[in-house]
Amino acid sequence: MSNASTRSAGMPQTVEDRSLTQGLVGLIRGKSVAASDLDAAALFTLDAVANILAGRNSVPGRILLAWSQEKTRANTEPDPAHLAFLMGGLCHILETDDLHRESVVHPGCVVVPAAWALARHRRAGGRALLEAVLQGFEATTRVGMAVGPAHYRIWHNTATCGPYGSAMAASALIGLSDAQTVDALGNAGSQSAGLWQFLETGAMTKHLHAGHAAEAGLKAAELAAFGFTGPPRILEGEKGFFRAACPDADPEAVLRAPDAPWQLVRTSIKPWPSCRHTHPAIDAAEELRSRIAGREIVGVEVDTYQAALDVCDRPVVTTDYEAKFSLQHAVAAALTRFPVDFEAFGPAARSACAALALKVSIAAREPYLSAYPTAWGAEVRVRLADGTTLKVARRNAKGDPEAPLSSDEMIAKAHMLLAHGGVADAGRIVDGILGLATGGALPDLTVV
Structure with missing residues (x-):
């Protein structure tokens, strides 16, 4: 562990002394996980995986696959960061992935790819994956709720807030201490980027946003395990994220309502393939x-x-x-x-x-x-x-928490997406992911 992390872990701090990132890590790791939370996380993981596999059947998807095949040697397992980038990019292509309204973040296309790639690499169990997904959704949406409306006019919240979520999920799967996780989130946040300029020409940049956010947080967590330090006040610091890119930030939103349900269950699922x-x-x-x-x-x-x-x-x-x-x-x-x-x-x-x-x-x-x-x-x-x-x-669209899709509707949507992606054994993937909530192993996926 790094000297900075050792100092952080060994020095008692008052609530006032803590950075927002330290408070966020403590808040997330203090939340309880019920069986219903795991079931919800399994459905959201299914939605993201189905979007990933369906996204291959698209022009940008085929470009991403061709790039990946050129970068990856035959008969070798892709590096987790590479796989997270690929899966994140594919997940966001068809505009049918999830959305958290209050943060205007698409958590699944960032958190699930990072968590899945790392869980696959580390042979983690189903519950560990789902708990990491819950934690990742919580981190990215809580930061997203704090950035303020003005940020979204120029910056793509999924791209800028996403690295916090992928870093939090990866930190859980690696087993980082609280101090190491603060390092990971600090370095993930320093990589926040992603502008809306692509809308002018319809360029493919939005998919790059999701892939980079998934990869950036995962790498930050892996480096933190080796003692690579990050700024604890990345959010509220004088040269931090809020000061740089959020003119009407609401920093208190990061830690507001700590006893609220997991933000994953406050996330909407898209019924239609559009913004x-x-x-x-x-x-x-x-x-x-x-x-x-x-x-x-x-x-x-x-x-x-x-x-x-x-x-x-x-x-x-x-x-x-x-x-x-x-x-x-x-x-x-x-x-x-x-x-x-x-x-x-x-x-x-x-x-x-x-x-x-x-x-x-x-x-x-x-x-x-x-x-x-x-x-x-x-x-x-x-x-x-x-x-x-x-x-x-x-007042709210179908798929919002106030008008949610049923489990059967979410499963039907997954089958529709998997069919679009040309997946022959959709039932195995659906059953395997839903079985994660009761301790099942990750089903094998052929992404490339």
Whole structure:
């Protein structure tokens, strides 16, 4: 153990003396784990793994696989950091991975790849993996809840807050002391990065964000085991994360409500393969579709919150990826076709929905404006040629904790994703991951 870590471990500290990172490690490791928490962690792990395997069936996925195959020698086990990067990138491609609303972080695409890669390498058991996943979700979302809304306008929270989660999960699996874990989180946080500029051209950068966040935290934890020190005040320090990138940070949010349920159970699951900001409007538009009954639509209005406009105001789309980040296209698709699946964002659907998408106007209005990020809602109003106006509102989208998917729906989603990824033995993977909660071993996965 390093001298710095030894000093940290040996010196009693008051609550006031502790850094936020020290407090976060103590808070997380003091939480109890119930059987229901393990069951939930298994379902979220299943969702992430299914997204990873499905993500291979995509243009960026095939690029990542080709890169990995070139970097990895035949018949050798991939290095855990390399595998975490690959799995993280694949997990985030199809826009069907989980999302924690209050932090605007996708925890699964960062935490599960790091935890899975390390657990596989260390031959860890199922419970150890799931407890690491719980801890990783907790770290990344608690940091995410503290960064403030202004951070998200430029920075991608999954990329910047993700390394804290992967480092926390990896620290649990390696068995780091509290002091070593603070070192790991400090060095993970110093690697925080990820900008929204890719949206301008629809570049593949977002997948790199998830892969890097998974890899960065894992490496930081591995180095901490060798005594590699990190800054304990990486969050609140004068040259730390909040000062550098979070103009309206809320540092107290990191340690707020320590006795709350695990943040994993406060995380939403996506039913549709598009940006989560489009989902409340898709949910409302799907209900309206059956009421329109083929009548001509002359106009559509969508009320929602500002972040949805910042990321998804895109009336004209030319690629699948742009369509997934377009409220206009998503609403047009939900009003005219079922289901809103992968094909709903493809070339044929984009062509069919283009005229209606131009009739969709979007605005940030109350009550959704001030309810965000606690609630992600929208109202959709459709004006018909016969003079009728129909409207449906959603305070929360399907898949949120207030409107959760059932276990059966999550398993069905996993099977859909695994089929998309060409997985022949989906049942073995589903049963194996769900069995982790009762002590089962990690099922073998062929990612590359």
